[in-house]
Amino acid sequence: MYTSAFTLLALLATPFVAASPVTPRVPASSISYTNCGNANDVLQIQSLTFNPTNPTAGQNLTVNFSGTLGSTIDTGSSGNVTVSFSSIQVVNQAFDLCNELKSDASAPQCPLQQGSRNFSQTVALPANIPAADYKIGVTANTQTGSPLLCVNIDLNLSS
Numbered sequence: 001m002y003t004s005a006f007t008l009l010a011l012l013a014t015p016f017v018a019a020s021p022v023t024p025r026v027p028a029s030s031i032s033y034t035n036c037g038n039a040n041d042v043l044q045i046q047s048l049t050f051n052p053t054n055p056t057a058g059q060n061l062t063v064n065f066s067g068t069l070g071s072t073i074d075t076g077s078s079g080n081v082t083v084s085f086s087s088i089q090v091v092n093q094a095f096d097l098c099n100e101l102k103s104d105a106s107a108p109q110c111p112l113q114q115g116s117r118n119f120s121q122t123v124a125l126p127a128n129i130p131a132a133d134y135k136i137g138v139t140a141n142t143q144t145g146s147p148l149l150c151v152n153i154d155l156n157l158s159s
């Protein structure tokens with residue numbers, strides 16, 4: 001029986017082919033954001049960075065924010081947060097910005113002074129949240145009703 005060198009190589013290579021990136025596998029989790037605000041927003045967002053970039057249920061997710069506040073933010077600033085889960089909206093909630101910050105000792109507190117701001121926030125992702133595509137939208141206005149910010153976050157959690 002005759003085995004060509006090509007056939008032999010192909011057979012030897014089989015385990016490597018099976019392990020190659022071409023093999024279909026579960027896509028990694030991901031997180032990204034888009035700034036849905038405009039050039040006149042009081043908060044000009046420079047960047048939001050996420051660590052890790054492939055968030056996992058039951059693990060911490062750290063968000064670093066960098067931006068510039070065009071005016072001081074104080075009591076009365078409010079907004080809305082929406083969360084949709086595989087295209088179904090599950091949360092649509094108004095929030096009072098200063099009260100929200102007050103409930104988190106590690107967050108910056110009102111009044112938030114005008115100027116360049118950096119802060120880092122760590123969120124513990126619950127261990128039991130289902131793998132799904134989450135879309136989180138946050139909009140807020142200043143205490144005088146001017147647009148403050150608009151951010152959409154896309155969190156794709158794989159199992």
Ligand SMILES: *[C@@H]1O[C@H](CO)[C@@H](O)[C@H](O)[C@H]1NC(C)=O
Nearest residue numbers: 058059060061122123124125
């Ligand atoms: C998440 O962070 C907190 C404090 O920052 C830490 O105590 C905890 O162990 C971390 N959890 C995981 C799963 O790394």
Ligand SMILES: *[C@@H]1O[C@H](CO)[C@@H](O)[C@H](O)[C@H]1NC(C)=O
Nearest residue numbers: 046047065066067116117118
């Ligand atoms: C804020 O973060 C940005 C981006 O990471 C960086 O360029 C800048 O130097 C930081 N500013 C301060 C005051 O830490």
Ligand SMILES: *[C@@H]1O[C@H](CO)[C@@H](O)[C@H](O)[C@H]1NC(C)=O
Nearest residue numbers: 049050051063064118119120
């Ligand atoms: C995020 O912010 C923390 C605290 O300010 C800093 O130690 C860390 O280096 C920052 N990470 C990134 C990726 O910018």
Ligand SMILES: *[C@@H]1O[C@H](CO)[C@@H](O)[C@H](O)[C@H]1NC(C)=O
Nearest residue numbers: 078079080094139140141148
């Ligand atoms: C939040 O929602 C309320 C009710 O729908 C709306 O009146 C308000 O303008 C919204 N605020 C922002 C900042 O989008």
